[in-house]
Amino acid sequence: MKFKSLLNGIKTYEAGKPMELLVREYGIKPGDIIKLASNENPYGTSPAVIKSLNRSIDKVSMYPDDSAYELKSALASHFDMLSENIIIGAGSDQIIEFVINSICDTNSKILMAKTTFAMYEIYGRLSGATILKTQSHEHNIDDFKDIYKKHKPNIIFLCLPNNPLGECLNTDEVYAFLDSIDKNTLVVIDGAYQEYARYKDPSKVIDPKDITTKYSNTICLGTFSKVYGLGGLRVGYGISNRNTIATLHKLRPPFNITTLSLQGAIEALKDQKFVHDTVEKNFEQMIRYEEFADKKGLKYIDSYTNFIFIYMETNSKELCEKLLKKGLIVRDMTSYGLNAIRITIGTKKQNDTVLEVLDKLC
Amino acid sequence: MKFKSLLNGIKTYEAGKPMELLVREYGIKPGDIIKLASNENPYGTSPAVIKSLNRSIDKVSMYPDDSAYELKSALASHFDMLSENIIIGAGSDQIIEFVINSICDTNSKILMAKTTFAMYEIYGRLSGATILKTQSHEHNIDDFKDIYKKHKPNIIFLCLPNNPLGECLNTDEVYAFLDSIDKNTLVVIDGAYQEYARYKDPSKVIDPKDITTKYSNTICLGTFSKVYGLGGLRVGYGISNRNTIATLHKLRPPFNITTLSLQGAIEALKDQKFVHDTVEKNFEQMIRYEEFADKKGLKYIDSYTNFIFIYMETNSKELCEKLLKKGLIVRDMTSYGLNAIRITIGTKKQNDTVLEVLDKLC
Numbered sequence: 001m002k003f004k005s006l007l008n009g010i011k012t013y014e015a016g017k018p019m020e021l022l023v024r025e026y027g028i029k030p031g032d033i034i035k036l037a038s039n040e041n042p043y044g045t046s047p048a049v050i051k052s053l054n055r056s057i058d059k060v061s062m063y064p065d066d067s068a069y070e071l072k073s074a075l076a077s078h079f080d081m082l083s084e085n086i087i088i089g090a091g092s093d094q095i096i097e098f099v100i101n102s103i104c105d106t107n108s109k110i111l112m113a114k115t116t117f118a119m120y121e122i123y124g125r126l127s128g129a130t131i132l133k134t135q136s137h138e139h140n141i142d143d144f145k146d147i148y149k150k151h152k153p154n155i156i157f158l159c160l161p162n163n164p165l166g167e168c169l170n171t172d173e174v175y176a177f178l179d180s181i182d183k184n185t186l187v188v189i190d191g192a193y194q195e196y197a198r199y200k201d202p203s204k205v206i207d208p209k210d211i212t213t214k215y216s217n218t219i220c221l222g223t224f225s226k227v228y229g230l231g232g233l234r235v236g237y238g239i240s241n242r243n244t245i246a247t248l249h250k251l252r253p254p255f256n257i258t259t260l261s262l263q264g265a266i267e268a269l270k271d272q273k274f275v276h277d278t279v280e281k282n283f284e285q286m287i288r289y290e291e292f293a294d295k296k297g298l299k300y301i302d303s304y305t306n307f308i309f310i311y312m313e314t315n316s317k318e319l320c321e322k323l324l325k326k327g328l329i330v331r332d333m334t335s336y337g338l339n340a341i342r343i344t345i346g347t348k349k350q351n352d353t354v355l356e357v358l359d360k361l362c
Numbered sequence: 363m364k365f366k367s368l369l370n371g372i373k374t375y376e377a378g379k380p381m382e383l384l385v386r387e388y389g390i391k392p393g394d395i396i397k398l399a400s401n402e403n404p405y406g407t408s409p410a411v412i413k414s415l416n417r418s419i420d421k422v423s424m425y426p427d428d429s430a431y432e433l434k435s436a437l438a439s440h441f442d443m444l445s446e447n448i449i450i451g452a453g454s455d456q457i458i459e460f461v462i463n464s465i466c467d468t469n470s471k472i473l474m475a476k477t478t479f480a481m482y483e484i485y486g487r488l489s490g491a492t493i494l495k496t497q498s499h500e501h502n503i504d505d506f507k508d509i510y511k512k513h514k515p516n517i518i519f520l521c522l523p524n525n526p527l528g529e530c531l532n533t534d535e536v537y538a539f540l541d542s543i544d545k546n547t548l549v550v551i552d553g554a555y556q557e558y559a560r561y562k563d564p565s566k567v568i569d570p571k572d573i574t575t576k577y578s579n580t581i582c583l584g585t586f587s588k589v590y591g592l593g594g595l596r597v598g599y600g601i602s603n604r605n606t607i608a609t610l611h612k613l614r615p616p617f618n619i620t621t622l623s624l625q626g627a628i629e630a631l632k633d634q635k636f637v638h639d640t641v642e643k644n645f646e647q648m649i650r651y652e653e654f655a656d657k658k659g660l661k662y663i664d665s666y667t668n669f670i671f672i673y674m675e676t677n678s679k680e681l682c683e684k685l686l687k688k689g690l691i692v693r694d695m696t697s698y699g700l701n702a703i704r705i706t707i708g709t710k711k712q713n714d715t716v717l718e719v720l721d722k723l724c
Contacts, residue, residue, distance in 0.1 A: 001465070001545070001546070001548055001578070001579055001605075001606060001609075002465070002516075002546055003464045003465055003609050004463075004464060004465060004467070007464060007609060007612050007613075010612045011612070012608070012611045012612050012614075013614075013615075013616050021427075021429075021431075024431075035424070038424075038425050040423050040424050040425060041423050044420060044422075044423045045422055045423045049422070050419055050420065050422075053419050053422065054416060054419055057412055057415050057416055057419075058406060058412065059594055060406075060407055060411070060412075060415065060591070060592055060593075060594045060595050060626060061402050061403050061405075061406045061407045061591040061592065061593055061594060062397070062400075062402050062593055062594050063400050063402060063587075063593045063594060064594055065383075067383075069383075069386075090452060090615075090618070091615075091617065093615055093616070093617075094615065097615065101366075101488075102365045102366060102369060103363070103364070103365055103366060105366070119615075119616075126463075126612075126613060154364075183363070184363070184364055186363055216363070217363055225425075229422070229423040230422055230423065231422075231423055231424055231425045231617075231621075232421055232422040232423060232424050232425060232426055232620055232621030232622065233422050233620050233621070233622070234617060234618075234619075234620050243363075244363060246374070247363075247365050247369060249374045250369050250372045250373070250374050250488075251369075251488060252374075252375075253375075253452075253453075253455055253456065253459065253481070254375050254455070254481075255453065255455075255596060256452070256596075257596075258594055258595050258596050258620050258622070258623055259593075259594030259595070260594065260595070260620070260622055261620060264422060
């Protein structure tokens with residue numbers, strides 16, 4: 001078979017190690033595993049969601065409402081916008097895919113931070129576009145401006161706050177940047193962790209209504225996979241002006257999220273107390289990791305998310321392997337060219353164990 | 363924003379009317395609605411699946427096992443193949459998308475029957491490929507051969523049995539066709555309804571192992587959305603040689619099916635008695651629609667699926683609207699240029715109601 005030649009250069013994505021693998025490979029009991037590698041919500045999801053899903057199980061044989069009428073209405077109301085401003089994806093990943101595929105071919109260019117969410121580059125390369133990255137690992141707006149002026153990319157990704165590093169640009173820096181670029185470049189603002197940033201520091205808030213109304217060349221992304229605790233159900237959304245959303249809908253496959261995902265997301269959005277409590281506990285627990293790093297003299301990045309990125313002095317890959325054999329899964333950053341680890345902030349009990357083990361190994 | 367110009371010609375997909383819409387638009391009570399429009403399993407799903415999903419609900423906050431280790435092993439064992447021969451998609455739709463995007467660009471050609479599963483054309487057009495169709499609505503292998511010789515398409519879709527018409531080519535016709543085409547054309551054999559065809563007539567069976575082993579340029583698709591009763595969970599699969607599967611994996615987004623979808627599919631595959639009973643009841647009930655059509659002098663297509671395609675003498679669109687107002691949802695075929703309806707074969711009770719109403723309206 002003759003497949004597209006650009007696929008020769010594409011590697012298959014390797015996700016973080018799932019628990020099932022540890023159970024299989026090292027014979028560790030499922031109950032003894034602590035997985036803090038994929039920034040899931042360690043408090044699970046809202047009890048109201050669980051209850052609602054239990055009631056909905058007998059609907060699994062029926063296709064979901066393809067228009068996602070109720071979920072779009074709920075999101076529109078949450079963000080003070082209209083349903084026509086919203087598109088639903090199987091995770092915000094899928095919106096990234098729609099955005100890239102609606103614009104890019106082999107003549108296109110996509111700009112992103114040097115170290116940021118892997119899917120921007122993966123979908124970008126699949127489209128045949130050229131990937132441009134800043135010199136700085138973290139988002140540096142001057143870097144972005146320089147490369148923008150030189151290359152006029154078709155799409156720019158801003159991950160605010162940034163996964164896997166945790167830093168976040170200030171709102172006023174973002175607005176000033178948007179003022180400096182022309183309307184033929186689409187700026188994607190990925191707010192997968194915005195609920196965390198907005199709690200920690202109001203100067204990081206990106207308001208989808210305000211920004212997409214002022215700048216027609218922006219789209220904001222959000223997800224139910226993080227603070228809403230629905231990583232397993234794959235629901236994300238994009239918010240933009242009606243023309244951009246209508247165009248992206250042309251790329252959306254029918255029934256792109258499941259019946260239960262739809263139900264879970266609708267319920268999750270209602271329980272903002274769960275969101276608040278999750279974020280509050282997250283930053284209470286994060287202090288413990290910061291204190292640990294300070295005590296050990298390890299550098300870390302000030303985080304506006306539910307994870308912390310810590311530079312290591314010993315080999316981070318070896319450290320992660322040692323942790324893995326003890327049933328502790330965190331993310332090694334060697335593949336990003338950084339001797340560091342990214343740890344999702346767990347529950348108090350999970351962090352007790354992780355910090356105790358790390359204290360011995362670092 | 364400058365979106366790709368090929369999107370100008372693309373229409374947004376309109377799925378069948380969901381129940382929620384009837385409830386909203388006509389004020390019909392959910393319990394009074396009979397939806398036989400999307401070929402879901404009217405018997406729901408296996409009780410073992412429901413039980414297993416109930417036990418798994420608390421896993422929704424965790425990402426699924428991205429390798430789908432257990433599901434691929436189970437499918438491999440079911441088809442007497444290896445896990446490396448299998449790829450999992452969010453419905454078999456997603457495998458169609460991978461296949462087209464792995465091969466096609468604006469220079470490519472895709473061949474299909476005139477009236478067949480809509481997603482072949484939708485994904486084909488999104489890739490920029492030229493769509494070629496047979497003259498005949500139903501699959502006609504001589505038509506396929508003629509167009510193949512003239513245009514040498516990159517991909518050929520055979521839908522066996524065919525949705526939305528219901529007919530099915532014989533196995534020996536398919537093998538003879540494969541003998542006549544060269545290895546640079548990928549033939550996709552969509553077996554979404556194969557479990558039904560194989561029960562009704564052994565001369566329609568497509569065995570994925572046999573066909574993909576004999577013809578390296580084939581891929582077989584299957585789904586959990588139909589006989590397994592998991593339409594709402596979006597799980598399908600592709601079976602081919604390891605090289606083709608490895609290439610398609612490069613296009614697979616991480617975590618493309620949900621935690622619950624994975625669990626549901628693993629359990630569903632185990633309950634082959636549910637599959638057998640579903641298919642048996644399906645054909646017992648289908649006879650009633652055939653007898654109805656015969657009585658009314660309406661032509662229908664001999665069906666190897668869980669639906670029946672009936673040509674109407676009165677206007678099919680108007681008929682479907684009348685049915686809709688009574689809470690009965692079936693599929694009008696006007697958009698395919700055919701004055702006909704497609705009815706999913708329901709349970710005895712559902713069919714009692716539908717046939718009674720149809721008797722008055724036809």
